[in-house]
Amino acid sequence: MTESASAPTRAAHTVPARDYVAAEDAVLEYSHVTVRRGTKTLLDDVSWTVREGERWIIMGPNGAGKSTLVNIAATRLYPTEGNVAILNEVLGAVNVFDLRPLIGLSSSLLADQVPFQETVLDAVVTAGWGVTGRWNEEYDSMDLDRALNLLRRWGVSGLAERRYGSLSSGERKRVLAARAMMTDPELLLLDEPAAGLDLAGRETLIRSLAQLAADEVAPTQILVTHHVEEVPPGFTHALLMRDGAVVAAGPLGETLTEEHLSEAFRLPLKVTEQDGRYTAVAR
Numbered sequence: 581m582t583e584s585a586s587a588p589t590r591a592a593h594t595v596p597a598r599d600y601v602a603a604e605d606a607v608l609e610y611s612h613v614t615v616r617r618g619t620k621t622l623l624d625d626v627s628w629t630v631r632e633g634e635r636w637i638i639m640g641p642n643g644a645g646k647s648t649l650v651n652i653a654a655t656r657l658y659p660t661e662g663n664v665a666i667l668n669e670v671l672g673a674v675n676v677f678d679l680r681p682l683i684g685l686s687s688s689l690l691a692d693q694v695p696f697q698e699t700v701l702d703a704v705v706t707a708g709w710g711v712t713g714r715w716n717e718e719y720d721s722m723d724l725d726r727a728l729n730l731l732r733r734w735g736v737s738g739l740a741e742r743r744y745g746s747l748s749s750g751e752r753k754r755v756l757a758a759r760a761m762m763t764d765p766e767l768l769l770l771d772e773p774a775a776g777l778d779l780a781g782r783e784t785l786i787r788s789l790a791q792l793a794a795d796e797v798a799p800t801q802i803l804v805t806h807h808v809e810e811v812p813p814g815f816t817h818a819l820l821m822r823d824g825a826v827v828a829a830g831p832l833g834e835t836l837t838e839e840h841l842s843e844a845f846r847l848p849l850k851v852t853e854q855d856g857r858y859t860a861v862a863r
């Protein structure tokens with residue numbers, strides 16, 4: 581018998597969605613997930629479990645598949661093969677519109693969808709309806725108070741009446757982080773929240789993220805970044821990717837090592853950690 585005839589195919593790992601049972605304590609569960617577009621494999625047999633209260637860093641070079649991974653968790657994309665459970669609901673067997681309010685998302689794609697003429701307060705409050713532009717929806721004072729409190733938490737409440745389009749990129753990032761928390765989500769997905777920020781903007785954002793990571797009642801968090809310098813203290817786990825596959829995943833200290841990071845970025849790196857902050861330079 582040839583090897584290909586005896587080995588189970590990856591498609592064989594895919595369980596019909598209605599029959600798939602996720603681990604009870606899993607907030608996110610990817611089981612043998614593959615995503616293909618034409619001949620390109622964006623994710624290659626990824627298995628990954630996130631449990632309640634964990635704070636995960638997703639890291640890897642450009643094109644590694646990080647956003648694809650997060651877009652599945654955001655219910656914006658379905659796997660070609662494999663199974664995904666989000667908050668114990670299985671993709672393919674759940675109405676994603678019921679699931680989406682439980683998932684907070686901040687991404688560059690979303691940043692581009694918020695109308696520039698929208699006020700900052702509206703840009704946050706509209707997350708309650710899962711829309712990016714205010715139209716005829718009714719918001720009560722509790723919604724508006726919540727949006728203002730979230731803007732305060734992210735240090736941008738003074739911008740509430742400004743037009744979203746007039747904000748700097750750092751200010752927009754913080755507004756989007758506030759927006760991501762508007763529905764009081766159980767899962768918070770932050771795709772490159774510090775990209776393009778200046779040093780002060782980055783450090784301010786990282787301090788806010790570290791405070792959120794330390795907050796016991798805050799949602800389970802997943803943060804995508806290219807840089808170890810952007811890992812907020814208090815994050816607990818990391819998943820390193822390359823070419824759509826997992827290089828290493830697990831507790832942060834065991835995963836953000838020179839060996840794993842050098843392999844993920846295909847570059848010998850010297851990695852240091854002090855007081856919960858990491859730096860990496862080429863050897």
Ligand SMILES: Nc1ncnc2c1ncn2[C@@H]1O[C@H](COP(=O)(O)OP(=O)(O)OP(=O)(O)O)[C@@H](O)[C@H]1O
Nearest residue numbers: 617620621622640641642643644645646647648649
């Ligand atoms: N619809 C598509 N068709 C073909 N290839 C695609 C498609 N969407 C994404 N890709 C490719 O899949 C790969 C993974 O993309 P993804 O955006 O997930 O990477 P990433 O790790 O988030 O990258 P970056 O760090 O540059 O944002 C990239 O090579 C990208 O060009």
